[in-house]
Amino acid sequence: MSRHDAVSNETLETRYDEYMMPIWKSLNVPLRRASDCTVEDFDGNEYLDVFSGISVTNVGHRNDAVVDAAKAQLDEFVHGCSYVHPNRPVADLAERIAEITPGDLRKSFFCNSGTEAVEGAIKLARKYTGSKEVVALEMGFHGRTLGSLALTGNHTYKREMGPAINDAVHAPAPYRYRWGADADSEAAFADRAAAEIEHVIGTHTSDDLAAIVVEPVMGEGGIVVPPKGWLERVAEIAHDHDALLIADEVQTGYGRTGSMFATEHFDATPDILTQAKGIANGLPLGAFTASPEIADAFESGDHLSTFGGNPVACAAALATIDELEGGIVAETAEKGAWLDDELAALEDDFDVVGDTRGLGLMQGIELVDPTETGPRGAAPAPAKALAATVGDELRDRGIIVGVGGYYKNVVRFQPPLTITTDQLDRTLGELRAVLEEVTADA
Known part of the structure; x- marks a missing residue:
């Protein structure tokens, strides 16, 4: 045919x-x-x-505004590799993300997908902390490449796909409906679920923790919303172990939860925030954003992406943010x-x-x-x-x-x-x- x-x-x-x-x-x-x-x-x-x-x-x-922005950029140039040829769509988007992300998150790395954003965030956390181990959540989802798959807490995606990262362990998710019914209150369950993460660190790691990575609301896990106080406690646990909190906002970011980022519903600011999916309204783009201190741990050549930060996708992302903020x-x-x-x-x-x-x-x-x-x-x-x-x-x-x-x-x-x-x-x-x-x- x-x-x-x-x-x-x-x-x-x-x-x-x-x-x-x-x-x-x-x-x-x-x-x-x-x-x-x-x-x-x-x-x-x-x-x-x-x-x-x-x-x-x-x-x-x-969306008309997003389509028009992408078409206008197509008339200028389509590709120059943003890490070889600095260009305005990339610079404008990086600055805009620094304005809309919480806390002191300021410097971004652009890639093509959420999976790549998660992989890059783990590399950055390892480089900054000098440690290797990562704690993720049971039932969590962070991608299907071998590194991100190691963080994903679901055997359905892992069968016959031995993960490449051996330094990933998993703690129970804050799934109150399934295993929090005996908690006295939301606050009590938040404390108990956070204590499970501390327990896993104490029993399954070698005191070489680089990061705890969580979705502020678990998407593939079944739209699991953590109780108030849980994310704040997880951030404290990470920092107590000289590790970073990575918020995987690939699915929750860009207005999905009624705020620009889901972490804004909680009194906790991540050290690294990953983004994709809604960032450019359908054009392939991902990013991870960190504070200058953490971001500057990367040296030239530590990480690169040929198509990351494609100017057409970045133009679409800028228009998407305008629409969201409108x-x-x-x-x-x-x-x-x-x-x-x-x-x-x-x-x-x-x-x-x-x-x-x-x-x-x-x-x-x-x-x-x-x-x-x-x-x-x-x-x-x-x-x-x-x-x-x-x-x-x-x-x-x-x-x-x-x-x-x-x-x-x-x-x-x-x-x-x-x-x-x-x-x-x-x-x-x-x-x-x-x-x-x-x-x-x-």
Whole structure:
């Protein structure tokens, strides 16, 4: 088949099967065109996108300002390797990131993806501290290259892929719904979960700690929001061991949680902050940012990226930040608060909805089997098959959501931040209808 021939959903999927290596296709919606919060497939079907390519198109698909900025830069030059030829889009973006990131985070390194940002942040932490070991979280996700995979706390991604970093250990995640039910309060659970990290350092490391790396809100782990006080305590633990706190904001950054960065919800400032996904609204770009003292530990040649800081992507990122600061972040906080209440109502109405949680427009609905006890006995058993069914049924009704979490039982709402309340209300109405249908059949 020629690439100039007519394409349908079926012919496109056939070509993927023939010419592409096996990949994750769980959404199963071939993409022909997208605009703001809607996407269209090759058979003319239109969908409301409530997943935004895994939290990427934060200011909407094909945002005019972002597209115009990228086109304008294309007319100037496309590539010069930002670490060989200094150029204005890179300098402007680096300065802008210094203005919007928390604390004294000031100097950035640009790369192409979140995985690369995490890898680079670990290298910088090792160089600055002179230490090697890293603590990450069980169920955490930091990428699929061998180094970042060593930090990822999920065997699903690791099978037959022995990680290259042997100095990574994992502590329990602050997953209160699953194993925090016996805590007296949120503060008590925060202390207990932080103490687990201290315990892992004492039992699994050799006192050579370079960093603790965490997601402020765990995305692939199932939209797990830590209790207040936990991140602050983790930062203290890192510093007590002369190590750094790395906040992986690849999925949570750029307005997703109702603030520019999720760490702003907590009274803790990371030493290094990683970014990607929403940074350029779909153009490939990643970054990690640190204070001048930490950043200057890198010497010339310690780290490099041929395509990192591509000027077209940087121009798009600058336009994305302008759009976010034009009111989208504040509106995300408001819509998130409304969505919190609406999702909480599902817990009251459906026994299979075990927990709803999130910040801003990063929300999760954990589906359970109330007749079975789950792992560690603190909550009902995860309902993986039910979650898959709900995702499929919503897609058939023209709505794309994510389905994931460590137990694959969490329906994920991570739409473009430009989504309207009416569109969210439509999504909730369809979700409620699906839940009523599938539970009636049980």
